[in-house]
Amino acid sequence: MSSTSQKHKDFVAEPMGEKPVGALAGIGDALGGRLEEKGFDKAYVVLGQFLVLKKDEELFRDWLKDTCRANVKQQGDCYGCLKEWCDAFL
Amino acid sequence: MSLFPEDPANLSISRLKLDLVAHNVALPPAKSKKEVYVELHLKHIKQKNAADFSSDEEDQVQYVADEEEAEMPDPSGLTDDDLMAALLKHGVKAGPIVDSTRALYEKKLRKLLQSDGHGCLNGVEQGVLYSDSEDEDEQEYEESGSEEEETHEQPDQAQGGSSQLSQEPVKDTFRDLLPNTNSTPTGIYVTRRRAIKGAAGRPVQYPDTPASPTTLERREVERRLVPVQIQILVFLIVVCLLYLIYVCVQDDSFTFVALLDSLNQGTDSEEGLSLQAETRDAPALSGLE
Numbered sequence: 001m002s003s004t005s006q007k008h009k010d011f012v013a014e015p016m017g018e019k020p021v022g023a024l025a026g027i028g029d030a031l032g033g034r035l036e037e038k039g040f041d042k043a044y045v046v047l048g049q050f051l052v053l054k055k056d057e058e059l060f061r062d063w064l065k066d067t068c069r070a071n072v073k074q075q076g077d078c079y080g081c082l083k084e085w086c087d088a089f090l
Numbered sequence: 091m092s093l094f095p096e097d098p099a100n101l102s103i104s105r106l107k108l109d110l111v112a113h114n115v116a117l118p119p120a121k122s123k124k125e126v127y128v129e130l131h132l133k134h135i136k137q138k139n140a141a142d143f144s145s146d147e148e149d150q151v152q153y154v155a156d157e158e159e160a161e162m163p164d165p166s167g168l169t170d171d172d173l174m175a176a177l178l179k180h181g182v183k184a185g186p187i188v189d190s191t192r193a194l195y196e197k198k199l200r201k202l203l204q205s206d207g208h209g210c211l212n213g214v215e216q217g218v219l220y221s222d223s224e225d226e227d228e229q230e231y232e233e234s235g236s237e238e239e240e241t242h243e244q245p246d247q248a249q250g251g252s253s254q255l256s257q258e259p260v261k262d263t264f265r266d267l268l269p270n271t272n273s274t275p276t277g278i279y280v281t282r283r284r285a286i287k288g289a290a291g292r293p294v295q296y297p298d299t300p301a302s303p304t305t306l307e308r309r310e311v312e313r314r315l316v317p318v319q320i321q322i323l324v325f326l327i328v329v330c331l332l333y334l335i336y337v338c339v340q341d342d343s344f345t346f347v348a349l350l351d352s353l354n355q356g357t358d359s360e361e362g363l364s365l366q367a368e369t370r371d372a373p374a375l376s377g378l379e
Contacts (some may be wrong), residue, residue: 053191059198063194
């Protein structure tokens with residue numbers, strides 16, 4: 001799993017502030033670009049979607065797949081990253 | 091309808107008049123030219139026909155949609171509240187249904203409906219589903235909705251588990267009775283064929299011959315693993331006892347030690363004997379192993 005990736009650690013370590021969407025674990029340049037095109041330019045916008053789906057893993061994964069064609073690993077990374085951030089800061 | 095493809099210009103004036111009257115179109119003043127009639131015909135009846143036709147189509151489409159809805163309500167046609175209620179019927183507590191989440195919940199409901207459809211074994215449950223689409227039964231269905239969910243799921247579980255359930259007890263009894271044999275449908279138990287040792291020039295092998303010295307060592311270590319701990323415990327106890335005895339013997343200055351000594355003197359010999367026995371036991375044990 002990605003729970004040990006540096007990006008994940010960096011994101012989970014502090015409040016997200018105004019970090020761009022690309023700071024999320026599992027969201028690289030390509031997915032970040034697609035998300036920005038759809039208006040999800042900041043990490044907190046994705047967090048909003050994550051929260052409005054009630055932190056449901058399945059729904060969030062589906063949404064990420066539909067929105068930016070994220071693969072299963074990217075979905076899992078992003079979900080885990082937001083989940084842990086919420087557990088720490090929400 | 092059949093008139094529609096015909097050009098009104100080809101119709102007789104009387105026919106045009108009839109058509110116009112039939113369509114509640116005010117007739118032009120009498121003795122008007124045919125063109126006036128044709129124009130009116132084109133203006134009113136053709137439009138009406140077209141409208142009628144399209145509305146007919148819509149009706150058909152709606153009818154088809156209704157049929158589909160009876161079988162599987164289309165999530166995209168539901169309002170937000172209905173969608174949420176439908177999801178709740180399937181045991182899903184939906185979050186807020188807004189623009190950004192609606193598509194996901196629709197997809198989820200579709201998936202749930204599909205899985206339900208596959209879960210049906212026969213038409214009986216579908217009949218229930220049909221009736222639930224009627225408004226009058228909606229309340230009733232909502233009440234029995236959760237129960238029905240369970241009945242939907244139970245057959246699946248029963249199906250999945252039935253083969254295991256039917257097999258497991260049988261296996262257990264067989265294994266209890268004959269632990270070393272595999273159960274066979276005929277009830278005849280077959281043992282593995284063994285090579286004939288010593289025949290056809292094969293060397294005679296004894297079953298207890300070790301495979302290799304390393305495995306022997308490993309086995310020995312494994313066999314000793316638990317006893318070694320006990321041995322250490324016994325050793326520590328012995329050491330403690332010896333130390334106590336040593337201290338008691340050394341320190342004559344304390345009076346209670348002298349008392350202990352007097353007590354110990356009686357037990358010392360016994361302890362010494364038991365110690366000797368223990369020290370004898372340990373090598374004997376290791377020797378046995």
